[in-house]
Structures are given as C-alpha cells and as structure tokens.
Amino acid sequence: MKKNRLTYIFMAFILTSCLSTSGGNKRESSTSQITNNASTVNAYNGRVLRDNPIILSGNNNLSPTMDIGTLLTHEQDYITNQNTLIGFCKSIEDSNSPCYRILENQYSTPLTSTDYKWAYTAGTSEFDQVHTFYHVGKIVENFQSNLESYYNGVHLDDFGFPKAPPYTTAIPSTLYSQLGHWDKNKTLEGYSWAQVENNACFSPTDFTVHLGYLKDYPSVRFAHDPSIIYHETGHALVKVMMNMRNTAYGSNVAPIKESELGYLQYDEAGAINEGIADFTAHSINQRSRFSEWILGILSLSRPLSEDDTLHIAGISKDSTSRLSYPTYLNYEPNDPSFVIEDIHNAGMITSHLLVAIVDDLMSKCYITDRNSAIKLVFQIMTETLSELGDFTATGNNNNDFTINLNYNHSWEWARISKPINYYTFYQTMARKLLTVLGSNLRCNGHNYSQDDIERLFDSYGLLLFQNYNEDGGGAITGHTGTNTEVNVANRLKSILLSKDKVKLDPSDGASQAFIFDGREDMRNALKELTGSLQVSDVSPFIDPSLPYNNGNGKISPGELIGLALNLHNDSNTPIGGVHVLANDWDHFKNEKPCNTLGDSFPLASEGAADSSSESNPSNTAGDCNYITRDNGDEQDEELYPTCFVEISEDDSTKWVSQEKLRQKINLEQHKCLSGDSSRTKDCFLRALKGADQAFYSKIDPNTTWASTLSNDGEPPVFNFSNIIFFEVSEWIPPGTTFNCRFRVRFTNCSDCFTDTSRDDMDDYLDYEFSGAKPYKLINLQFTVID
Amino acid sequence: MKKFIIFLLFIICGLIVWQTTRSPKDISVSEENDWRTYQKTEKKVSSHPSTKDELDKINVRKKENTKKRMPASKKDTFNGRTINADNPDKYNYKTGNFQISNKENPDWKDTLASDLLRFQDSTTKILIKEEESFVIIRQGTGRLVEKVVITYLHNHGKKNAAHALVDSETGKIITIWNRTRYENFIPTKSGMLPKGQI
Numbered sequence: 001m002k003k004n005r006l007t008y009i010f011m012a013f014i015l016t017s018c019l020s021t022s023g024g025n026k027r028e029s030s031t032s033q034i035t036n037n038a039s040t041v042n043a044y045n046g047r048v049l050r051d052n053p054i055i056l057s058g059n060n061n062l063s064p065t066m067d068i069g070t071l072l073t074h075e076q077d078y079i080t081n082q083n084t085l086i087g088f089c090k091s092i093e094d095s096n097s098p099c100y101r102i103l104e105n106q107y108s109t110p111l112t113s114t115d116y117k118w119a120y121t122a123g124t125s126e127f128d129q130v131h132t133f134y135h136v137g138k139i140v141e142n143f144q145s146n147l148e149s150y151y152n153g154v155h156l157d158d159f160g161f162p163k164a165p166p167y168t169t170a171i172p173s174t175l176y177s178q179l180g181h182w183d184k185n186k187t188l189e190g191y192s193w194a195q196v197e198n199n200a201c202f203s204p205t206d207f208t209v210h211l212g213y214l215k216d217y218p219s220v221r222f223a224h225d226p227s228i229i230y231h232e233t234g235h236a237l238v239k240v241m242m243n244m245r246n247t248a249y250g251s252n253v254a255p256i257k258e259s260e261l262g263y264l265q266y267d268e269a270g271a272i273n274e275g276i277a278d279f280t281a282h283s284i285n286q287r288s289r290f291s292e293w294i295l296g297i298l299s300l301s302r303p304l305s306e307d308d309t310l311h312i313a314g315i316s317k318d319s320t321s322r323l324s325y326p327t328y329l330n331y332e333p334n335d336p337s338f339v340i341e342d343i344h345n346a347g348m349i350t351s352h353l354l355v356a357i358v359d360d361l362m363s364k365c366y367i368t369d370r371n372s373a374i375k376l377v378f379q380i381m382t383e384t385l386s387e388l389g390d391f392t393a394t395g396n397n398n399n400d401f402t403i404n405l406n407y408n409h410s411w412e413w414a415r416i417s418k419p420i421n422y423y424t425f426y427q428t429m430a431r432k433l434l435t436v437l438g439s440n441l442r443c444n445g446h447n448y449s450q451d452d453i454e455r456l457f458d459s460y461g462l463l464l465f466q467n468y469n470e471d472g473g474g475a476i477t478g479h480t481g482t483n484t485e486v487n488v489a490n491r492l493k494s495i496l497l498s499k500d501k502v503k504l505d506p507s508d509g510a511s512q513a514f515i516f517d518g519r520e521d522m523r524n525a526l527k528e529l530t531g532s533l534q535v536s537d538v539s540p541f542i543d544p545s546l547p548y549n550n551g552n553g554k555i556s557p558g559e560l561i562g563l564a565l566n567l568h569n570d571s572n573t574p575i576g577g578v579h580v581l582a583n584d585w586d587h588f589k590n591e592k593p594c595n596t597l598g599d600s601f602p603l604a605s606e607g608a609a610d611s612s613s614e615s616n617p618s619n620t621a622g623d624c625n626y627i628t629r630d631n632g633d634e635q636d637e638e639l640y641p642t643c644f645v646e647i648s649e650d651d652s653t654k655w656v657s658q659e660k661l662r663q664k665i666n667l668e669q670h671k672c673l674s675g676d677s678s679r680t681k682d683c684f685l686r687a688l689k690g691a692d693q694a695f696y697s698k699i700d701p702n703t704t705w706a707s708t709l710s711n712d713g714e715p716p717v718f719n720f721s722n723i724i725f726f727e728v729s730e731w732i733p734p735g736t737t738f739n740c741r742f743r744v745r746f747t748n749c750s751d752c753f754t755d756t757s758r759d760d761m762d763d764y765l766d767y768e769f770s771g772a773k774p775y776k777l778i779n780l781q782f783t784v785i786d
Numbered sequence: 787m788k789k790f791i792i793f794l795l796f797i798i799c800g801l802i803v804w805q806t807t808r809s810p811k812d813i814s815v816s817e818e819n820d821w822r823t824y825q826k827t828e829k830k831v832s833s834h835p836s837t838k839d840e841l842d843k844i845n846v847r848k849k850e851n852t853k854k855r856m857p858a859s860k861k862d863t864f865n866g867r868t869i870n871a872d873n874p875d876k877y878n879y880k881t882g883n884f885q886i887s888n889k890e891n892p893d894w895k896d897t898l899a900s901d902l903l904r905f906q907d908s909t910t911k912i913l914i915k916e917e918e919s920f921v922i923i924r925q926g927t928g929r930l931v932e933k934v935v936i937t938y939l940h941n942h943g944k945k946n947a948a949h950a951l952v953d954s955e956t957g958k959i960i961t962i963w964n965r966t967r968y969e970n971f972i973p974t975k976s977g978m979l980p981k982g983q984i
C-alpha cells in the first residue's frame with residue numbers, strides 16, 4: 001500500500017510537469033458554463049452532478065437532451081486521494097481488492113488520474129465515472145459507518161473490548177473478523193456506461209452494478225440520476241445484509257449458498273427488495289420521490305411518501321389513507337387506471353412504510369436530525385435481513401431461536417417453503433423495532449413503544465401477525481418462549497382472512513385452471529427459464545423441439561405444459577401475496593395419499609392411506625398425522641410430489657403414487673421423467689424445479705386474479721411467475737387421471753402463519769411448512785389425453 | 787563500483803515501479819485459464835478455453851482483483867477440496883473419517899455445458915468458471931461438489947449469470963443462486979396467454 005502510493009505520487013510529480021489537463025473530449029463552453037477540467041480544481045477534487053438535473057435546475061419539464069454541463073457550479077467535490085476510482089471500507093483496504101470501484105463498463109480499464117484531479121467535461125465517460133464514484137461512495141460510506149457504530153454499540157464496551165450484547169441481536173460478533181460486513185471476496189464494481197438499454201441491474205455473482213442508458217436518448221445515462229445509483233447500490237447492500245450471518249459463521253461450516261431477497265419475476269420478497277432500494281435513495285436525498293429524471297422521462301417515477309404530488313387523490317399521511325397493503329399492490333401512480341403486477345410497484349408499500357418509520361421515530365423519539373432517524377431504520381433493517389437471510393438457521397444470538405428450519409434445508413425454506421413476504425418481513429421488523437428501540441430509552445432517550453409500532457404498521461395494513469414470535473420456529477424450542485402478543489385494539493386496517501377464502505373460481509361454468517401448451521410459447525418459455533438460470537433440471541425425455549406440444553389447450557403425453565389455477569377470493573376484502581406451491585411435501589404414507597390433511601380426500605374406498613390407528617398428532621414418523629421434522633430426511637419419512645394418479649384395481653379406482661402406476665404398467669425405471677432409476681416418485685408428471693411455485697400479487701374481493709389484473713376488459717398476460725411448469729411423460733396411458741394437491745396460502749391470512757389452534761396464537765413451527773396445516777389445499781383433477 | 791551501484795539502484799527502482807504500476811490485467815493470466823466457453827454446433831457441443839474477448843464480456847478482470855481478500859481463519863481441506871460440514875465435531879472430518887458417495891469425473895463440465903445449452907439456439911454461448919471445489923459432508927457422508935459461476939451470453943447482448951453447485955461426477959446442477967436481476971423498469975411483455983382450460 002505505502003509503496004504504491006509513494007510510487008504514484010512520484011509518478012504524478014513527473015507527469016504533471018508535462019500534462020496540463022487530463023482526458024476528456026474538449027467541448028465548447030458557453031460563457032456562463034463552468035469549465036470543468038484539471039486547471040479548475042484542486043488535487044483529489046472534481047465536479048459532479050450533486051443531484052439529478054430536475055432537482056438541480058428546479059425545472060420539472062427539462063428536455064432529455066439538455067446539456068448537463070450547465071448544471072455544474074464553481075464548487076468542487078472531494079472525490080478521492082487515490083489515483084484511480086477505488087474506495088475502501090474497514091479491513092478492506094487493498095487497492096487491488098478494494099471495497100468498491102467504478103469503471104466505464106465491464107470491459108474497460110480503470111480511469112486513472114496522474115495529477116489526482118478528477119474534473120472532466122460533463123457528458124464524457126470520464127465525468128460519468130467520477131460522478132458515479134462520488135454517489136456510490138456516499139451510499140457505501142454511510143452504510144459502513146452506520147453499521148460500524150451499531151456493531152460497536154452492540155458488541156463492544158466503552159473501551160473497545162467485547163461485551164455481551166444488551167439485547168437479542170442478529171448481528172454476529174465475528175462480523176468484521178470474517179468480513180461479513182461486505183462481500184467476503186469481491187469488490188463492488190459499478191459501471192457508469194453499461195451497455196444495457198433502458199435498463200440497469202445488480203448482478204450478485206460478481207457483485208456488480210450496471211447502469212444503462214435511455215434507448216431514445218442514448219446520451220442520457222441512468223447514472224445521471226443519482227437516485228438510480230443509490231437504488232442499484234441498495235440492492236448490493238441488501239445482499240450484504242442478508243448474508244452477514246452466513247459469511248460470519250466460520251469457514252468450514254459457513255453455508256456455501258447465499259441468501260437472496262426475491263426469486264421470481266414477481267414475488268413479495270422481490271417487491272420488498274425494490275422498496276428497500278428506493279428507500280436507500282431516500283436515505284441520501286431525503287425526498288419524497290424516486291428518480292425524477294430518468295424514470296421521469298419514462299413517466300415511471302415512484303413516490304416514496306403519501307404527500308408526494310404524484311399520488312392520486314385520496315392517498316395521504318392520515319392513518320386511514322396510507323398506501324396500504326394489499327390495496328395498493330398493483331397501483332401505478334403515473335397511470336392510475338392501469339393495473340400492473342410488478343415488484344417495483346408492489347415495493348412502494350415498503351418504501352412508504354420505511355419513510356413513515358423515519359417520520360414516526362423523529363416524532364415519537366424527538367429526533368430533530370432526519371439523518372439520525374434514517375440511520376436507526378437502516379440498523380433495524382440490517383437486524384431484520386441478517387436474521388431472515390440466515391442459512392445457518394440460528395437467526396440471532398438467542399440459542400433457543402431457530403429460523404429457516406435447519407442448516408440442510410434453509411435454502412429450500414427461503415426459496416419456497418417459507419419465503420420472505422410482507423408477513424414475515426414486517427413481523428421480524430416489528431420485533432427488531434421493539435427489541436432495539438422499545439425499551440431502555442434507546443430511541444434518543446425515549447422508548448418507541450409497541451403501540452407506536454403497531455399503529456403505524458396497521459395504518460399500512462401490515463399488522464398481519466398476531467405475536468412477535470420471539471421464540472422462533474424450532475421444532476423443540478419454538479413454542480417454549482414467551483411471545484409478545486399484538487394488541488388487537490391496534491388492528492383497525494389490517495384485515496386478516498381465513499385461508500379458506502381462497503378457492504378455485506366457484507362460478508357456474510368457470511374454469512379451474514388455465515393450460516399453456518403451445519409449442520412456440522413453451523419453447524420460448526423453456527429457453528427463457530433455463531437461459532436465465534431459473535430452471536436447470538429438465539427431463540432428458542423432453543426434446544428441445546417439444547414435438548408433443550400441440551397447443552390444443554389440453555394436457556397430452558410428452559408435452560411440457562404450464563398451469564395456472566383460476567383462483568378466486570371468496571371474501572369482501574382484497575387478498576395479497578397468493579402463493580401456490582407444487583413442490584414435494586409430506587402427504588403420503590406407504591405410497592398412499594393421506595386423507596387426514598384437511599381436505600378429507602381421498603376416501604378410504606378411493607385408496608387413502610389407513611390412519612385409523614394413529615394418534616393425532618402422532619409421534620410416529622411415517623404416520624399421516626406426523627409431519628416430518630427434517631423435510632423428509634429422517635427414516636420412515638418421505639416427501640411426495642404434489643400430483644398423484646388414479647388406477648383401476650379390483651374393479652374400482654384408487655388414488656395412488658406415481659410409482660404405483662409405473663409398477664402397474666411395467667414401465668422401466670429409467671424411463672421415468674428423471675431418467676434416473678433411483679428417482680421414480682415423479683415418474684409421469686413432474687413440476688420443473690425453480691418453476692414449481694406461482695405468485696399472484698392480489699385478488700380483489702369476490703373475483704379472480706385474472707379479472708383483478710384485467711385492463712380494459714382484456715385478460716391479463718401471464719408472467720412466468722404466474723405459471724407452474726410441468727413435464728408430462730410420453731408414457732402416460734391416454735385416459736389416465738391425475739390429482740394435483742396444491743398447497744396455497746396468502747399473506748393477509750389469519751391461519752397461514754399463525755397456529756390458531758393454540759391459545760397463545762404462536763406461529764407455526766418451521767417444520768410444519770412441510771405439511772398441510774398452514775395451507776389451503778386445492779385439488780385439481782385432469783385426464784391426460786392425446 | 788560507483789557505476790555498478792547506480793546501475794543496481796536503477797534496476798531496483800525500475801522493478802518497484804513495474805511492480806506497483808502493472809495493470810490488473812497482468813495478474814489475470816492464471817484466472818483466465820480457469821474459464822471455458824461452450825457453444826452448440828450442428829450436432830454437438832464444442833468448447834474452447836475462453837477467449838480474451840469472451841472473458842472481457844463477462845468481466846473477468848474484476849475477479850483477479852478479488853483474490854487477495856480473505857479473512858484470517860483458514861479453511862480445512864481434503865484432497866485439495868474445501869470441506870463443508872454441518873457438524874464438524876461429530877464426524878471428525880479432518881482425518882478423512884467419512885465415506886464419499888461419488889467420484890471425480892473429468893468430464894463433469896462437458897456434461898454440465900451440454901445440459902445448459904440444450905434449450906438454447908446456436909448463437910448462445912455459456913462460460914463456466916470453477917470457483918471452488920468442495921467435499922460436502924452431511925451425516926458422515928461426503929459428496930464431491932464444484933461451485934461454479936455460469937454465464938449465458940445471449941445473442942442480443944444480454945448476459946445472465948448465477949452461482950451453481952454441481953455434482954463432480956454427473957455434472958448435474960444441485961442448486962442455483964445469485965441470478966442476475968434486471969430492473970426492467972419498463973415492464974416486459976414476455977408473458978403468455980392460455981391455450982385452454984380445465
């Protein structure tokens with residue numbers, strides 16, 4: 001390090017004597033315009049757009065082609081004392097592997113400044129790199145300094161020695177020694193001129209942020225709007241926060257996989273991620289609107305607070321008029337008559353609540369500096385994400401607490417069995433608020449009370465939980481602790497509905513499910529699903545040309561099909577976050593379907609497993625009334641596919657496992673869809689892993705999802721996250737009938753997360769999500785025909 | 787003698803300058819060799835060591851610069867593979883006191899590549915990078931697994947990357963995570979309409 005810097009300074013001395021300016025295409029400046037070059041700044045300084053052009057100019061109707069150079073002022077901005085655009089964090093101070101770095105794009109070499117000056121003509125690539133570096137640095141440095149002061153308060157005493165945390169915390173004591181405060185190995189790299197059109201992305205594999213350009217105005221870069229830089233960097237922070245415990249767990253036992261917030265095109269975890277990213281922008285600029293410039297040009301800016309003028313009439317900060325869940329999940333303020341299912345729109349509920357928590361903390365804890373309140377919210381968010389993303393399943397430093405079932409299955413729990421949604425996220429966040437700020441005058445010398453939390457969350461329709469679940473989800477300890485119960489008097493707007501309110505459309509002649517089997521459609525789907533790495537395990541018997549797909553809207557042998565249940569909301573309140581699962585689960589005993597799971601199907605005469613001698617609940621593994629504690633890994637327990645099949649036996653028909661059908665028709669084991677003789681359970685009908693779940697953002701009262709999402713009377717286009725994909729074996733005898741027992745839940749559900757059979761209304765334990773109890777079971781029967 | 791000392795000083799200074807100013811690219815050679823590109827031709831999948839152009843497209847340079855940052859604690863290994871164990875005390879993995887359920891197969895990457903290209907057209911390329919080899923031990927049994935980065939280079943310029951754990955024998959993907967997430971601020975119209983109903 002030292003050697004490097006000395007050499008650079010020496011070289012800078014030599015080179016500055018022969019170079020007067022560095023880099024950049026020279027452009028004629030108007031008389032009033034600032035000349036931004038090395039001769040007009042001091043060492044380590046440059047000039048950037050401190051905000052986006054709309055804010056800097058005060059003109060809401062700026063032309064996209066305006067000259068951003070006119071917005072620079074005489075004042076200089078400190079950039080860096082390095083000779084390249086790199087920034088350091090605590091313990092990450094190697095210039096070869098810094099904390100963050102900015103480049104023009106992913107192909108380019110770093111910009112260097114021999115004179116340590118960073119002033120370039122606006123509009124050049126060099127200018128945009130410096131500008132991006134300045135804003136990424138703001139976010140990263142804010143995040144790191146806030147995290148360090150929080151860590152110190154939790155884990156260190158006044159002399160800097162380790163101490164016992166003053167409360168239950170998800171922040172690991174090994175955070176810094178294991179580099180859990182950042183990506184363990186990677187530099188966050190930002191590309192100010194990424195070659196992506198009308199787009200930007202965060203790539204977690206290489207920890208990179210790509211800022212694109214507007215297709216219609218290619219010189220308008222997404223980086224020119226600092227809000228977009230903050231948003232994308234916010235996604236990187238989410239990744240860091242979610243993996244703190246995983247990274248810091250220790251070398252040989254640290255989980256290999258990393259946690260993510262969002263898995264599909266639409267899911268609530270993804271919406272929360274977008275809301276946090278928008279809030280990250282607010283944490284710097286403290287405004288009530290996200291991206292006035294870039295998204296403004298596209299007429300897609302997003303408000304962050306109810307008092308923003310972009311909102312429709314009727315939305316306000318009054319507790320009865322907040323942007324509440326689930327009412328506003330599909331709301332597009334720029335075109336209020338248009339209904340849309342998109343994580344950015346659904347995420348606005350999160351960004352609004354986070355901003356509202358800042359306001360509330362300022363008010364209830366008498367905080368005068370908004371920045372301090374924002375820091376508190378980031379600390380609470382770090383606690384929340386660090387716990388929820390924990391694949392070690394320990395969650396926090398309370399040894400009795402468990403989350404995400406266990407170490408071996410935590411990834412599956414986070415992906416499908418109990419993913420983060422508006423219930424789990426806000427229950428955890430409420431608990432963290434209560435733990436950290438609810439007592440011992442830790443909120444600026446005051447307490448942020450349980451009633452404060454509940455009233456605010458309720459005004460957003462997000463007081464969806466009945467207790468704070470301090471005792472976690474462990475099979476042994478999950479009901480042993482004392483949980484703080486929600487004060488029901490605070491639940492005025494959050495309406496909880498029984499899981500029975502979601503059902504297949506009961507109207508006369510209504511379809512039960514939609515089928516997608518067009519050859520071109522499905523070929524494209526397969527190309528997209530595999531090409532985006534959502535799906536990787538496709539049966540060797542599915543020919544890429546999909547020769548069996550006939551597009552007749554029926555399910556035929558050999559096809560790859562998509563299926564979407566025609567779900568209906570049988571209540572007078574909207575339901576949100578409808579989640580359909582088609583993964584393997586615990587609903588069979590000895591190759592026979594259990595009928596003790598709430599749907600009373602099938603009858604004993606139709607082939608149901610015999611459970612007459614079982615106790616209920618049972619302590620005997622393998623029983624219908626016993627739910628696997630280890631997702632099917634313990635002896636005598638096995639998970640079964642969602643779909644099973646009807647066969648004729650002894651002059652009657654029986655529902656049996658797919659394996660039984662295989663035996664009956666003498667199909668060789670290796671001809672099962674898996675192509676693997678040892679995997680015959682899903683021999684004939686198999687949900688594609690990765691596309692084995694579907695999400696529906698919202699269903700309005702007394703109608704279906706399709707009509708909720710309909711615009712101008714047109715049926716909605718189904719996204720991949722609305723469809724479950726199945727492989728259909730070519731060996732199925734035509735005329736064979738299947739029953740798929742889907743598990744369905746939704747977020748504002750009274751009994752999908754809370755075990756209402758318990759007096760204390762504690763949450764279901766994690767293992768119970770392998771079974772039936774937290775779900776509405778929906779049986780769909782169909783006959784496979786040619 | 788004096789001349790020799792001046793010459794020596796000159797050489798030393800030169801070396802220091804070279805050492806401290808060499809571009810990150812120079813460190814990348816060994817990393818680049820770890821990458822392989824696969825593409826579908828008429829009937830089979832062909833492969834070659836990834837070219838500089840291909841590596842540029844997926845930003846390999848960045849990774850070389852990340853090699854040096856490692857926390858203080860070192861990982862235990864077995865036959866050169868990082869051990870990942872859920873219960874290190876019980877199964878005494880340090881002595882190799884566990885069974886291994888699969889074998890190393892030099893062709894695992896080819897199998898993986900042809901699986902990944904099955905549903906893509908011939909313009910799509912994939913790049914596979916081995917990040918780390920593991921033996922994952924659960925309940926006394928080990929499984930040899932490769933942690934890789936898979937990157938699709940689609941013909942329209944878009945790339946999609948993710949981490950994956952791959953079985954070292956079969957080349958089959960066990961798990962995928964860290965998929966690239968595009969914002970798609972302008973919502974895409976990539977959906978479908980049903981062809982029928984039940």
Ligand SMILES: [Zn+2]
Binds near residue numbers: 231969
């Ligand atoms: Zn985003």
